[in-house]
Amino acid sequence: xxxxxxxxxxxxxxxxxxxxxxxxxxxKPIDDRRYRATSIALALRQGETGLSCSRLRxxxxxxxxxxxxxxxxxGWTVAIWRVDELPTGLQVVATPxxxxxxxxxxxxxxxxxxxxxxxxxxxxxxxVILSAxxxxxxxxxxxxxxxxxxxxx
Numbered sequence: 001x002x003x004x005x006x007x008x009x010x011x012x013x014x015x016x017x018x019x020x021x022x023x024x025x026x027x028k029p030i031d032d033r034r035y036r037a038t039s040i041a042l043a044l045r046q047g048e049t050g051l052s053c054s055r056l057r058x059x060x061x062x063x064x065x066x067x068x069x070x071x072x073x074x075g076w077t078v079a080i081w082r083v084d085e086l087p088t089g090l091q092v093v094a095t096p097x098x099x100x101x102x103x104x105x106x107x108x109x110x111x112x113x114x115x116x117x118x119x120x121x122x123x124x125x126x127x128v129i130l131s132a133x134x135x136x137x138x139x140x141x142x143x144x145x146x147x148x149x150x151x152x153x
Contacts (some may be wrong), residue, residue: 002094002095003093005116007084010055010057010143011080012043012053012055012080013052013053013054013109014078015076015078016075017074017130024040026040026041030128034129036079036129039117042069044115044120050095050108050115052108053092055094056140056142057141061135062138063074072132077132079130080130085111087122089112089119090109094107095108109123
């Protein structure tokens with residue numbers, strides 16, 4: 001059985017560039033200075049058991065993007081969650097990447113029962129997109145200095 005990730009850890013996930021030409025947005029505003037992922041950016045693909053993420057205490061946002069050869073200048077960004085702020089019905093488990101050295105912090109957000117559209121939407125609402133400066137400067141193991149708990153919805 002995979003190791004469950006501690007509730008006080010932060011996890012991060014790559015978010016691809018939006019595609020305005022076909023009105024496909026992967027991020028949307030929370031307020032005038034913060035963004036979050038959209039539910040479409042957090043959809044499971046056929047055959048997946050969970051959403052591929054990484055533990056911030058092991059992998060920096062910049063390293064996460066570099067693993068697949070992309071940067072923020074390519075339009076990619078990074079979503080972040082604190083594990084204890086994930087919606088009820090989800091868990092985060094350690095899942096070694098293949099090859100293991102690709103991402104030592106690899107983990108998955110998995111449904112406890114099943115991954116529904118409602119759960120996917122709640123997960124998107126709980127996300128925060130890191131700024132370009134945070135992606136560029138945040139080191140593995142750092143707690144985001146601007147992390148703010150949002151009011152309950």
